[in-house]
Amino acid sequence: MSELDKVLAHLDQNLDAAIERLFAFLRIPSVSTDPAYKEHCVTAAEHLKADVASIGFDASVRPTKGHPVVLGRAKHGGKRPHMLFYGHYDVQPVDPLNLWKSPPFEPRVAELAPGRKVILGRGACDDKGQLMTFVEACRAWKAVTGSLPIDLTLLIEGEEECGSIHLPAFVEANKAELKADAALVCDTGMWDRDTPAITSTLRGMVYEEVTITAADRDLHSGVFGGGAANPINVLTKILGGMKDEDGRILLPGFYDGVHEPPSQLKADWAALNLRAEEFLGQIGLSVPVGEKGRLLIEMVQSRPTFDINGIWGGYQGEGSKTVIASQASAKVSFRLVGDQDPAKISAAFEKYVRDRLPPDCKAQFTHHTNSKAISLPADSPLLTRAREALLSEWGKAPVTIGSGGSVPIVGDFKRTLGLDSLLVGFGLDDDRVHSPNEKYDLSSFHHGMRSWARILGGLAQ
C-alpha cells in the first residue's frame, strides 16, 4: 500500500470526525459584512489557527484593518515545492432567515434525495467546507506519514464576502513571507456532480461609473421640454448604442487582446454541451444574448462583456413627475479576457462617452475596478498534476474551464507575488451559496479531501 493509499484510507476511516470538525467551524457565525458579528470573525480565526496548529502548522492570527488573517506555515526547507493555499473563513449574511429550513449556524447532514447526503448550513460550501477539504487532506498526510508532502503556507482571510478590502495591502506588506512557487485556491466548483473541474482562466474587469450633467438644476419639462438637454436621454442613447445587433461591443479597440481558444479546448467545451435550457432556465431565461456564433459557455467564461449594473436619474417615486433631471448616472462593467488591457478599455469607455456628449453636457467618471484577466499557462505542471489527481479520484478527466467572474486575490497573487494560481473546488451549481439553505454535498467534501490529498502527493513528486 503506497503512502497515498494509506492517506486516502485514513480519510475514509475518519470521515465522521472530519464532519464533526467542519460542524464546529460552521457553528461560528463569522459573517464579515455585518459589524455585529465582528467578534465571531475573530473566534473563527482563532478556531482555525488552533486547528491548523494541531497538525503542525506554525500558525498565527494576524491583524488587518478589518477582520484578521490566519497564516500557517509548514516549511520543511530544502528543495521541496512550496505552495500558498488560499481560502476564507468568513461567510455571507443569512437573511432572509425565515427561508432557512433549519438554523443556518446549526449544521447537520440531511438526505437531499435517496443516496445523496448533504451538509446544510451557512458556509457549508462557501468557503468553510471547501477550505476544510484542504485542511483535512493535510491532516491525513500528517497523521499517516508524520509530515506534509510539500511545503505549505496557508493564507485564510476573513473578508472575502465583503470584497477582500484589506487583503491586497496585507499581501503587499507580507510579500517575503508569502513567497511560494504557486498558489492553490479552493473556492470554485465542479462542472457537474460527476465531473471535476479546474478553473484555469478568470475574467478581469473594468468597472466604471459615469454621471452626466446637463442643466444646473432640475427643470420643469413643461417649460424647458424640447429645448433643454435631458441627461437621461443622453445617457440612454450613449449606453444603449454600445453594442451592435450581433452583440459585439462597439468601443474602438475593445477586442484587442481577445484570443480564440485552441481548437481542442473549444471542442471540449462544445462537448460539455452547456445548454441554455438548463443554465439560463434556472433563472427564468432561455436565450443567450452574447455575440452571435458563440457557444453559451464561451459567452459566460471566455468572451468579454458589457453590462450596465445600475442606472438612476430623475423621478423614481410613485406616480408621475414632469421633471427633466439635472443629472443621470450609471455603473457599467466590462468583463475582460485574454490580454485585454483594462487601462486602455477604461480610457476607451471614457472617450466613447465624451465623443458622444451633446453640447452643454458634462460627464464625470469614477473608475472603480480595473483588473486584467488571469490564466494559468496551458503547459503548467500544476495543471498536469491536478489533472492526473482529479482523474484518479473521480474516474473522469477534469474539464478545464474559465470562470466568468474575477477572483481579485488571484490577480494580487500574480501581480504582487508573481504566482500562478491553480483553482480547484468542489462546489455544485445547486449549493445555494449566498442564499438560504446553503449546502455542500457530502460527496464534494469527502472526494474533495481525497482530491487534495492526491494533488499534494502529486506535487511532491
Add this chain to the structure above:
Amino acid sequence: MSELDKVLAHLDQNLDAAIERLFAFLRIPSVSTDPAYKEHCVTAAEHLKADVASIGFDASVRPTKGHPVVLGRAKHGGKRPHMLFYGHYDVQPVDPLNLWKSPPFEPRVAELAPGRKVILGRGACDDKGQLMTFVEACRAWKAVTGSLPIDLTLLIEGEEECGSIHLPAFVEANKAELKADAALVCDTGMWDRDTPAITSTLRGMVYEEVTITAADRDLHSGVFGGGAANPINVLTKILGGMKDEDGRILLPGFYDGVHEPPSQLKADWAALNLRAEEFLGQIGLSVPVGEKGRLLIEMVQSRPTFDINGIWGGYQGEGSKTVIASQASAKVSFRLVGDQDPAKISAAFEKYVRDRLPPDCKAQFTHHTNSKAISLPADSPLLTRAREALLSEWGKAPVTIGSGGSVPIVGDFKRTLGLDSLLVGFGLDDDRVHSPNEKYDLSSFHHGMRSWARILGGLAQ
C-alpha cells in the same frame, strides 16, 4: 369719463389697500402638499370666501376629498356673457427655508432695482397674487358701478400645487353649476416685463412608466454576464434609440396631427427672438436640443417632445456591485401639440417597446397621464377682446404664445364643460415661483388688475 376709466382710476387710488388685502391672504400658509398645513388651507379658503362675498359674490366653501374649493357666483341673469374664472389659493412648500431672505409668510414690498418694486412672499405670484388681480378688478367694477359688468362664476381650488387631484371629480359633479360661456385663467406669465401675453395653446401629455423584466432574480455578472439578458441594457437601447440624429421622435405615426403654425404667427414668434443664451442660459445651458430647423420657441411651446423623466435599475449605492438586475424601469413623457391623439401615442409607445424586446424580456406598462393638447381657436372673440384690452393697458400688443406645459384643469374645462379657456397672467420668468424668495412685480399686480378690469369691460360689450 367712461365707466371703465372710473374703474381704472379707482384701482389706482386704492392700490395700497389692494396690497394690504393681498398681504392678509399671503400671511395664511396654505401649503397644500403638506398635511401639517391642512387647517391653514381651510383658513385660506374661508378668508377668500368672505372676501369675494363682500363684493357681491354668492360664495361658499365646498368640501372635496382633499382641500376645499371656493365657489363664487355673481349672476345677473339675462343675456350677459358668463365667464368661469379659475385660480388657486394653495401654495408650494417653502423649504429650504434658510434660503429665504425674509420669512415666506410675512409678505413685504421691496425694491429689487431702482424703480422696480416687488411683493415678496410665498404665493406672491403663484397664484394668490395673480388671482387677486382678478378679484380686485371685480371689486373696482362693483365699487364704481354697483355691479359686475358680466356674469361670473369663481372656481378657486386648493390643490393645484399637488396635482389638482380632486378637482376633475368636483367639476364633473358640479357640471350644471359651473356651466358658462368660457373660462378665464390667471396662472400664466407675460412675455417679458413690457410685453403682455395670451397663452392660446397648451401642450398635452402622455406619461408612461415601463418596467422591463429579464431573469427572475438579480444575477451575479461573473456567472451570467454575457449569457443572460440585462434589462438595463435592453431599456437603454430601446429608449436611447427613440430619437434620430436630427431630434425627430421615431415612434411610428407620432407626428400625425402636428400642424405648422400660420406663417404670420411663425413670423411673430421669430420676431420675439427667444434667444438660447437667455432662455437656456438661466439654467446653465446654451444649445437647444429640439428638432433641427426649428425656432427655440417652437421647440418648447409648439413642438412635441420625448423626455425620460426618471430611470432606475440595479445597484445605485456607493462603490461597485457586479449585479445584473432582474428589472429596470423608466418614466417617460411625450408633450403633445395640435391634434396628436394621446391614446394612439400611448399605444404606439407600448408597441415600439414590445417590438424591440429581446426574447426572454417582458415589459409592463403603467399609463399615468393622457391629455390632448388644447388651443383657443384663432378667431375666438375672447382672444380679440383680450388683445384689445392688453394693448390698451400695456401700450404694446400682446403676444400669442403657447405654453409648453399642460394645465390639466383647462383640459377638464374643455372635456367636461365644453369651455374654451383664455389664459392671461402677469408672472415673469424671474418670479421664482416654487423656489425661495418668490416675488411678484408690483407692476404685474397693478397693471394686472387694470388689465382684467379692461377685459371684463370688453367682454361686456
